Amino acid sequence: MTSSDTAPAAHEPRLPPRWFIRTAWVVHRALYTVSGGRVGLRAPSPTVYGMMRLHTTGRLSGEARVAIVAYIEDGPDLVTLAMNGWDDPPPAWWLNLRAGPAASVDLPDGPRDVIAREATGVERERLWALWRTLDGGEDLDAHAARRSRPTPVVVLSPADAR
Structure with a gap:
């Protein structure tokens, strides 16, 4: 683990029960679908992460998969954390990517094709620190410490930039 994942927390932040987290994901996807996409996505602000729909291809099935994930912007790149609600296994969308x-x-402003990669080293530390600046970011390290492995920081670069 890197130092950014293991810094001691001043308090132990509370996580809702796993059943609640999973139900919230289902409800969020349903709201997006029922509203025709008018509810469920948002652009990030300087203090709050945004929400986007991520489309991947199943690594085993080859079928289209969709997840709604939090993100921040770093120039033209979108950055998310592969945290699976802070549960230990990696999220399926990350394994697919x-x-x-x-x-x-x-x-919120339309679709975009992207290429995913995992941030490492100094870049990872910088992006992790950006996540810490958001509302609730003071608990980031404590939540990450619940996992047996470092939380991947995933960079989604515009596909046309390559």
């Missing part, structure tokens, strides 16, 4: 990094996202 590792197998096939080409993906697309739906943002």
Whole structure:
């Protein structure tokens, strides 16, 4: 683990029960679908992360998969954390991106094709620190410490930039 994942917290932040987190994901996707996309996505602000729909291809099934994930912007790149609600296993969308990094996202201002990669080293530390500046970011390290492995910081670069 890197130092950014293991810094001691002043308090132990509370996480809702796993059933609540999973139910919230289902409800969020349903609101997006029922509203025709008018509810469920938002652009990030300097203090709050945004929400986007991430489209991947299943690494085993080859079928289209969709997840709604939090993100911040770093220049033209979108940055998210592969945290699976702070549960230990990596989220399926991250495993899919590792197998096939080409993906697309739906943002409040429209769709975008992206290429995924994991941030490492100094870049990872810088991006992790950006996440810490958001509302609730003071608990980031304590939540990450619940996992047996470092939380991947995932960079989604515009596909046309390559």
